[in-house]
Amino acid sequence: MNKLLIFDLDDTIFETKSIKKESVKPIFDQLEPLLINKFGTALTAQIIPELWKYPFDFVAEKYKFDKHQNTEFARFINEHEYKLNIRTFDDFSVVENLKQEKILVTTGFSKLQHAKIHYLGIKQKFSEVYIDNILSSERVFKKGIFQSILLERKIEPQLVYIIGDNPNSELKAGFELGLHTVQVAKFGQEKSDYANYCISNFNELIPILK
CATH class of the missing domain: 3.40.50.1000 (HAD superfamily/HAD-like)
Structure with a gap:
C-alpha cells in the first residue's frame, strides 16, 4: 500500500x-475589556502578548478562562472578516x-x-x-x-x-x-x-x- x-x-x-497584527487586531481590541474585567489591567497586559505568541487553548487553560471568555473570543474570531497576506x-x-x-x-x-x-x-x-x-x-x-x-x-x-x-x-x-x-x-x-x-x-x- x-x-x-x-x-x-x-x-x-x-x-x-507572518500574520500581521493589523489583520486580527480588532479581535484583541474586543477581547481586552473582557479580560480586564476578570483579571485586571496588569494581568491582562501579560495575557494579551501570550495570545499573540501561543495557541489560544494553551493560554486559556493557563489562566483559567471561563466559558464566557472562551465563547466570546470564538464569536469575535468567527465574526471577523479576514484579509491575510501570508505565504x-x-x-x-x-x-x-x-x-x-x-x-x-x-x-x-x-x-x-x-x-x-x-x-x-x-x-x-x-x-x-x-x-x-x-x-x-x-x-x-x-x-x-x-x-x-x-x-x-x-x-x-x-x-x-x-x-x-x-x-x-x-x-x-x-x-x-x-x-x-x-x-x-x-x-x-x-x-x-x-x-x-x-x-x-x-x-x-x-x-x-x-
Missing part, C-alpha cells in the same frame, strides 16, 4: 508570526511534488484556519482537510482525527507519517498511535522525544519516505 502523509499547518507549512515556507514546493497522498490536519478556530488555508492557496494540494476546532463540544483532538483516518482507510500505522512542529500536539498523538512522526524544526527547535525524525527543510523528508 502507498504511504499516507498527514501534515500540520501552523509553523509547519507557513510561519504563524508558505519556500520549500513547500517539495511537499507539492511528493507523490504520496497528503492530508492536512490543523488545530484552531474553524473560520481562522479556513482563512489561512484560503490565503495560502493550498487546499487543492491535500486530498482532505480536517480542522480540530478547539472550542467544539465534540472535539476529539488530533489524536481522535488520526484514529478516524486510520479506521476509515483501513491503513496500517507503519504506512502513516505525521509531519508537524508541535511536540505536545500532532507529534505526541502520532507517537502514541504508533505512527511515524517527523518533527519540522524550522526555528532550530530541539528534537522531541515524540519525534522519530527531525528535519529543518522539506528536502530532508524525501529520503525518510524512501
Whole structure:
C-alpha cells in the first residue's frame, strides 16, 4: 500500500508570526475589556502578548478562562472578516511534488484556519482537510482525527507519517498511535522525544519516505 502523509499547518507549512497584527487586531481590541474585567489591567497586559505568541487553548487553560471568555473570543474570531497576506515556507514546493497522498490536519478556530488555508492557496494540494476546532463540544483532538483516518482507510500505522512542529500536539498523538512522526524544526527547535525524525527543510523528508 502507498504511504499516507498527514501534515500540520501552523509553523509547519507557513510561519504563524507572518500574520500581521493589523489583520486580527480588532479581535484583541474586543477581547481586552473582557479580560480586564476578570483579571485586571496588569494581568491582562501579560495575557494579551501570550495570545499573540501561543495557541489560544494553551493560554486559556493557563489562566483559567471561563466559558464566557472562551465563547466570546470564538464569536469575535468567527465574526471577523479576514484579509491575510501570508505565504508558505519556500520549500513547500517539495511537499507539492511528493507523490504520496497528503492530508492536512490543523488545530484552531474553524473560520481562522479556513482563512489561512484560503490565503495560502493550498487546499487543492491535500486530498482532505480536517480542522480540530478547539472550542467544539465534540472535539476529539488530533489524536481522535488520526484514529478516524486510520479506521476509515483501513491503513496500517507503519504506512502513516505525521509531519508537524508541535511536540505536545500532532507529534505526541502520532507517537502514541504508533505512527511515524517527523518533527519540522524550522526555528532550530530541539528534537522531541515524540519525534522519530527531525528535519529543518522539506528536502530532508524525501529520503525518510524512501
